[in-house]
Amino acid sequence: MKFTKGNKSIRSKRSRAVLLTVCLLVISGLIAGCSKGPEEPNAPKLLLGFSQLGSESAWRIGNTRDIEEKAESYGVSLMLENANQKQENQIAAIRRFIAYKVDVIAFSPIVEEGWDNVLMEAKEAGIPVILVDRDISTENKDLTKCLIGADFYSEGLHAGEYLIRKADSLGLEHVNIVEITGTEDSTPMRQRQAGFMDAIKDDPRMEIIESINGDFLKSRGAECMRELLDKYGQDIDAVFSHNDEMTLGALPEIEEAGFEPGKDMIIISIDAGQEAIDVLKEGKINCVVECTPMLGSTLMETALKLKAGEEVDELIHPKEKLFSDEQDLSAMEPRGY
Ligand code: AHR
Numbered sequence: 130m131k132f133t134k135g136n137k138s139i140r141s142k143r144s145r146a147v148l149l150t151v152c153l154l155v156i157s158g159l160i161a162g163c164s165k166g167p168e169e170p171n172a173p174k175l176l177l178g179f180s181q182l183g184s185e186s187a188w189r190i191g192n193t194r195d196i197e198e199k200a201e202s203y204g205v206s207l208m209l210e211n212a213n214q215k216q217e218n219q220i221a222a223i224r225r226f227i228a229y230k231v232d233v234i235a236f237s238p239i240v241e242e243g244w245d246n247v248l249m250e251a252k253e254a255g256i257p258v259i260l261v262d263r264d265i266s267t268e269n270k271d272l273t274k275c276l277i278g279a280d281f282y283s284e285g286l287h288a289g290e291y292l293i294r295k296a297d298s299l300g301l302e303h304v305n306i307v308e309i310t311g312t313e314d315s316t317p318m319r320q321r322q323a324g325f326m327d328a329i330k331d332d333p334r335m336e337i338i339e340s341i342n343g344d345f346l347k348s349r350g351a352e353c354m355r356e357l358l359d360k361y362g363q364d365i366d367a368v369f370s371h372n373d374e375m376t377l378g379a380l381p382e383i384e385e386a387g388f389e390p391g392k393d394m395i396i397i398s399i400d401a402g403q404e405a406i407d408v409l410k411e412g413k414i415n416c417v418v419e420c421t422p423m424l425g426s427t428l429m430e431t432a433l434k435l436k437a438g439e440e441v442d443e444l445i446h447p448k449e450k451l452f453s454d455e456q457d458l459s460a461m462e463p464r465g466y
Contacts, residue, residue, distance in 0.1 A: 175233065176205075176206045177207050179209050180223055180234075181193050183214040186372060188373070192424060195422060196424070196425040199429050203426075216240060219238065226256070232435075237262040240312065245272065260273050260275065262422075274435060275431060279317075280320075281320030281321050281420075282321070283449075284419075284420055285328070286327060287324075287451050288416065289329045293332055295416070303336065307340075307341070307357045307369070308322070310343060317420075321399060339357060339360070345371065347375065350375025350378030351379060354368070354383060365394055367395040367397065373401070373405035376405060391413040399417065400418075401417045403466065406458070416454070417451070417452050422466050423447070
């Protein structure tokens with residue numbers, strides 16, 4: 130009996146212990162379910178706030194798409210905001226990212242000036258900032274961790290060097306150039322212009338007869354070209370346009386004015402999106418300098434390193450090419466933007 134009694138009491142003690150263990154396991158499971166710890170298999174590795182400047186071009190749309198796709202493939206949770214070409218919208222988006230306590234902030238500044246205050250707020254909140262595509266102008270170099278974007282100066286330089294080669298091959302004695310620039314005070318506008326000027330400055334044949342702001346937009350490219358044709362007509366020998374979008378806007382205007390782009394006028398563009406490459410193959414554009422929008426992988430890798438407290442390179446330029454009527458382009462891969 131005692132034994133039985135004793136046996137019964139041991140069994141009931143055991144079953145109470147088992148019950149207690151089960152309860153503890155359930156409770157700890159529930160607690161773990163509520164906290165979003167990094168050990169959770171589906172938890173995002175990183176929360177990244179990205180302010181895109183707008184959607185003015187096929188380049189920009191391709192860049193946004195690439196960043197979204199790469200965030201997904203790297204397991205990064207992305208808060209994406211489109212500023213619709215307004216600096217104040219970008220500043221407001223960065224403030225929202227700070228309030229939301231994202232791990233890393235990235236943004237493509239529409240212009241270079243005017244970021245110090247908001248970036249100081251990010252710094253005080255301890256959130257690292259990555260510049261994507263474009264640079265800022267500031268005395269305070271530690272407001273951002275790095276810049277991932279094209280070498281715009283080299284793009285302009287290569288465009289100018291191509292023009293000199295083309296003038297040589299055509300035996301031109303004088304070249305009247307019109308320049309359609311991108312958004313005023315933006316890095317690509319400033320740097321492409323500087324590189325182009327440096328390339329042509331020692332060649333006495335080269336003369337920029339007018340430089341006009343087309344804001345990287347197709348509609349503005351058309352307007353600018355109309356204005357330039359009205360003013361200079363057949364005196365224009367070459368058009369240097371800071372992006373494909375404006376070039377594609379300018380071409381129909383040149384044709385409507387009775388000229389053959391690519392023959393009567395040398396056409397040089399930047400970006401190398403699919404549409405411009407197709408037109409280059411048709412012979413209406415002579416040269417397109419590549420500017421790749423595929424910056425997503427580098428952005429994700431850099432943001433993950435920053436979250437892990439690792440050092441990153443201050444300046445990361447993608448490799449870029451030049452496509453022109455000097456080459457056989459028949460086997461070109463699709464551009465993807
Ligand atoms: O900042 C990159 C430039 O911006 C691209 O050349 C242009 O197409 C875009 O809008």
